Amino acid sequence: MRLTRAADYAIRVMIHLATFAPGDRVKRTEIVAASRCPEKFLSKVLQSLTRARLVTSYRGKSGGYELASAGRHASILEIVEALDGPIHLNACTGPEPDCPLQPTCPAHHVWIEAQSALVGVLERAKIENLAGLESRIAQGA
C-alpha cells in the first residue's frame, strides 16, 4: 500500500513546473536538478504527465516543458492517477468489484471509508498551492 517512485517523482516535477509563470518553458536538465529524479524515471514520468495533458512538451532549441492549464489546477490525486492509475485500496473499492463476499462483507464499508479519506486528502492538495509553498520555503519565509 505505497505510492510508486514514478508517481512520487511526478509530483515533485509538477510542483517545480508550477513555480514558473505560464508560458515559461523549463529545460529537462533543470527539472532533473530540482526534482532529483533519475534519468531512467524522468522519461516515463514526463511521458505520463504529457499523455494526461497535465504537461505540454515542446521540441527544438527553445523547447522544454511547461505546465498545461489543467496541470496548474491539478490535485495530487490527479497526478498519482496519471502515473499509477485509479487508487483502489482493495479489490472491492474499484468500479467493477470482483469479490463474491461483498454483499455480506462487514469490512467492505471500512475500505470504502478508508479510500474516501485517503482520496479526499489527495484531492484537496492542489499543485498551485504546493508550488506557492515551495517558493515561500525557498525564500526562507
Next chain:
Amino acid sequence: MRLTRAADYAIRVMIHLATFAPGDRVKRTEIVAASRCPEKFLSKVLQSLTRARLVTSYRGKSGGYELASAGRHASILEIVEALDGPIHLNACTGPEPDCPLQPTCPAHHVWIEAQSALVGVLERAKIENLAGLESRIAQGA
C-alpha cells in the same frame, strides 16, 4: 497503493473467528469455507496471525484456531500490519525517512495527512464490532 490479498484474507479470517465465543476452536476447513481463502494463502495468513499473537493455534484431534484475547480487540490496522508490515504511503512517512528533499518538500505534509486519515479509519474499525455486524447480516437483520 493496494492491500495485499493475504491481508484481505486475514481480515476475513479474523472476522469469522470473532463470531465464535472465547474458547471455541474453529477447524481449518470451516475457516476455508467461510473466508473463501485459497489453501495456498491460508497457511501464510494463519502463520502471520499466530506469530502476531492475534490467533492461537491448537494441534491434535480437538485442535483448531481460536482468536487470542488481543485478536478480539484488534483493529483492521493491526491485522494489515501483521501481514504487510507498517503502512507507509510514501518513503517520507516511515520512521526513517530517506529523502534528501524532505526538509523543504511542500508535499511532505500532504503524505503525512493522507497516511493519518487512512490509518485513522483502519484503527477505528475493530474486529469484534465487524464480527457483530457479520452475525446480524447473516441473520438478515
